[in-house]
Amino acid sequence: MSTIRPIRMSDLEDLYEMARSAGVGVTTLPADRELLRSRIERSVESFDRQIEPELASYLFALEETDAGRIVGVCGIDSRVGLDEVWYNYRLSNTVNSSRELGVHVQNPTLYLTNDMTNSSELCTLFLDEAWRGDGRGPLLSRSRFLFLADFAELFSEKIFAELRGVSDQEGRSPFWEALGRRFFNMDFYQADMLTGRGNKAFIAELMPKHPIYLALLGAEAQDVVGKVHENTRPALRMLEAEGFNFNGLLDIFDAGPVIEAFTHTIRAIRDSRERRVVLMSESGNEAAPPEHRVMVSNRRFEDFRVLAVAATRLTFDTLSLAAHEADALGVAPGDSVRLVGLKQATGPSDELSAGANHG
Amino acid sequence: MSTIRPIRMSDLEDLYEMARSAGVGVTTLPADRELLRSRIERSVESFDRQIEPELASYLFALEETDAGRIVGVCGIDSRVGLDEVWYNYRLSNTVNSSRELGVHVQNPTLYLTNDMTNSSELCTLFLDEAWRGDGRGPLLSRSRFLFLADFAELFSEKIFAELRGVSDQEGRSPFWEALGRRFFNMDFYQADMLTGRGNKAFIAELMPKHPIYLALLGAEAQDVVGKVHENTRPALRMLEAEGFNFNGLLDIFDAGPVIEAFTHTIRAIRDSRERRVVLMSESGNEAAPPEHRVMVSNRRFEDFRVLAVAATRLTFDTLSLAAHEADALGVAPGDSVRLVGLKQATGPSDELSAGANHG
């Protein structure tokens, strides 16, 4: 069974192995044991409320109970840019127009901003290659929204995710080559690692502060502005399906897009419903494809748990759980749970209204 | 009966009288007969498809059939900034932070942009004071969305509205006094009139091009950034209820907010439904408060019409119209119409699903 729960210090070795296998591109999960340890520590303190809410960073692990290990991790930072500076480029438009001469040119222009300061970030998402499939990806990524739905007061109104931009197999980013390298005199990889370690003063010192006309960066760099790395396309599609939009903010190094949503407009939050738990006698191992599953959270903070069950378990006001599922969630009959369709097409609100319409 | 229809040249005198009564604040409707005539002409050509679709400007009139005159007007420009330059300030954030010194200051910063270039604008909204109430405001303003719903291909994905910013009774704008006046050496009123007449070269010539730190403008100006004039608050609430959001763009003169929405997320579009017309024998004059009305469009382009009827006229797949209503809409039994709740709370999708649930 796949269960989402807060990460624990005992997950460190599993996490480190995942980071090692992830490779260079995933700078949100560097294969550095000390760094990973401190990230787990911060998450544990966050769930224990031993850290100021604005500085909290919540990491969720996907545990495979049968295998006895974690195979994925995802996170939310409650606020960015408060104990450091959070940079983005804002892709804006400058029109050069002269009616007298009949000239009208649009020149995309990049402004260095700190616009995401004080916003919440979907900060990490990684699922072990070997465990992809059977709905684990959607479960891992979207379970966070059930947490957001019940603890919205800990987060900003707007949630964002920075998606990895385009780079080739050697990790060479055309945008970096055209812009960053000319000011930083280092490889994209190095700059990215430095910021990944929280070292950002050098950006204030070396980054060009004046606006950048995109036309001066050349075609190869212009082509990748706001585009995601091909490995990141599934994540982009998933977040777009949840209601996230690209609104002009870019990563300053590789020009990958920042996508954002108001919390209340995220599908998995907007469409989520509450139900009361009832126990059922069946084993609960019925086959249901991911499209016909709902994910269910126990609505707890410290002991937050999510798992996915068949949508047929739903009635108008209850959710039926097998005994081992209720155990895994830590809920008892009569407890309130929050649930939403694992994927959009057959989300529970559609299921419900369809059920109601036909019933 | 209140009917929405494309404006006609014969409406010119009614429109001029409305503009005269509107006063200084409403620069989208200046009391200048020639200017109004040319705006009507452009709209007539737009509905006649005699103008390139990107340059089209559609004006809709609210006609009171009993009074035999128009009492309101609203409009959509299919694209702005293509035959002129469209300026906005983008309210962005600059963080000045030094970990060494423990300093962390957020400095809102204004960038002069042309970001709305090529977007569609809700460009005019005016309802005669004497005719306010009985749902005319919502009908006038929201009927446009039924037009958008059926002719989306003529408009951009994103629709925006520029709302009037704060000014006092003498038309003095604190933002203008702090910024514009120092560069233009004229009154807000003059600058606004010049741009209202399509005269924009002077902005390129006189406007400060470098970013502006808001902190330098003083408290009075800072306080009104992104705020609307109190007369505009109802319009703002209405558009927010339809799904429009403030996303950082401002009017360059008075710092009033630009609010924007993706077409498909606007409530009156997203929740609108199609029904077939059936005729009913009753007079159709049953009393229904605006909350219990739906607005209905005939889905035509040149002869676009909208009126509001009681929501009780709806069934699962039909809409009942009295003969004079069908006449006013120019529809016959079996014709398809598009409809949506006049106000959000009891929109037809809710009505329908509620009906289905209870039925």
Add this chain to the structure above:
Amino acid sequence: MWIVRPARLEDVPAIESLAEGQRARVSTLPRSADRLAEKVNLSMRSFNGTNAESEMARYLFVLEDISTSELLGTAGIDTCSGNGQPFYTYRRDELIHASHELAVTTRVEVLYLSHELTGQTLLCSFAIAEHLRQSPAFALLSRSRLLFIAQWAHLFTDKLIVELQGCQDDAGSSPFWDSLGRHFFDMEFATADTYSGILSKTFLAELMPSHPIYVTLLSDAARAALGRPHEAATRSAKLLEKEGFEWGRHLDIFDGGPTLEATAHDLEQPARYQYSASSKGSSAPSGQYLVANDSRDQFRCALTAATAADDESLELPAEAAAALAIKDGARLLVVDL
């Protein structure tokens, strides 16, 4: 014999064909007879002192071979660069990007849009017949303006500037333009250059990029062209440098060509003599000099042999005196060639 004198209306056709024969465009010489005639008219009013108060004086000189009456060159002085409108340049500056933590220091070159040179005395409109490029007539034409300025200093600002044509390839396109201006003006270099000569500056306000430009983002060819004069302007550059002009920080906004600057009162001042018609000296002519009369509207400058009769008087060949239209006792300004 060559002389430099104020341009006249009848010079217009000759100026036109001269301008067309130039290897590099002279943007302040309009390529239209009507506009040229306007320019010459304004110049004549400027030399006469009859230009309207709102009209910034602009002087246009021509080089003539008086033996053949052939017009061989032009040179101008605008008393007020921009002529009442902003005079656009890029100001080349450097920011230092230093990271204490990473122990690196980079000098980052930036071009700022500037109007700083607006309203200064501008040497412009220099064109010379190709076959005279290597001759002393080149210096005569160019430097005669400085003699005029020395005599009529109150008509000019103390700061003198010259914009030299920037690098262009044979097809007349400019690597600096292609890397920068083209993105914003959406037209050929030559077109923009022409407009800048004939239109109000509104189109510059509308089309110029207003944010500072990082030089490192320009193409290699554009960076190489930055502040480098057109091959055809190197002789001018050398001459001006010798005269005391210095390379400034300002660049032409279209082709990135350099600006040279000087302070008039710091330049070497011409010697002043009286013309002595009667030959007293027995010595051979002592060398070649640039000699100008002290007239404003009848200004003449010639390259001639001359002999100082004493500290105050100068003897000239009769031909030169005729060319300068001077009589015995006339005051002269003289510099070594």
Add this chain to the structure above:
Amino acid sequence: MWIVRPARLEDVPAIESLAEGQRARVSTLPRSADRLAEKVNLSMRSFNGTNAESEMARYLFVLEDISTSELLGTAGIDTCSGNGQPFYTYRRDELIHASHELAVTTRVEVLYLSHELTGQTLLCSFAIAEHLRQSPAFALLSRSRLLFIAQWAHLFTDKLIVELQGCQDDAGSSPFWDSLGRHFFDMEFATADTYSGILSKTFLAELMPSHPIYVTLLSDAARAALGRPHEAATRSAKLLEKEGFEWGRHLDIFDGGPTLEATAHDLEQPARYQYSASSKGSSAPSGQYLVANDSRDQFRCALTAATAADDESLELPAEAAAALAIKDGARLLVVDL
């Protein structure tokens, strides 16, 4: 008798109390004995020529009344403004906003962040006892540095700059700071001023507003303060102007105070004499002069009467010769007071 000489370690306590007594803050005189001692140590290495290669030389002079051994003033020369880091100033410039259509032309003042003055010779650390402000000792202290520079020109850049303290009110707050810097630094002027003296420039890169500042948006008081020296610095300003310094376009980033600039080789050069110990002249001393010896580490400059024995030799009162630590035949640099 007053002399100017290199600072020594034993001067530190006296410098400290002198700095505290100044009406205007001297930001390059740290208010900590340890840091002052470091500064004096570096100065001594600079005078000795034993500063490390990575260490930019910084000279600190003191004014002493040798009759009382009282320390009465300090003055410094940094050989490389910024001392290896960027030297921040605002460069004051104007853009012209002109509308052809509306027929208006406005000159818009803009402050650009600049590092242009980085690496120049900077006169700094000027402090003098209050009771000497109106005395000739003021000129002695200030100008002695120029004599040192004239003698040791190869140690300095040709461009010399001085930052004068900007306007502050009695409480030590600066209207320019209050209108601009405070929004970005979130601290008092005095705090920022102190940090700038003792920290690396990282905090400036982090906190300085990087976009150009429109002057019209500043408060009236800030605009009035722009480029105006502190009342306590007006005497310095006059002296420097007389010396040949000119008002530049650069302003202090904290208080908006002005920068004066000069080209060393354009300044009046001191006369050079040999010291003649034997009195030949019968004439009375011919006036007051600033006289300096030609030593680097034992530099002395005094204000004294002197008589030129001939074109090459200068007679001095015995007291002055002793104060300058010179023997017969020593070379001297001399300027009029």
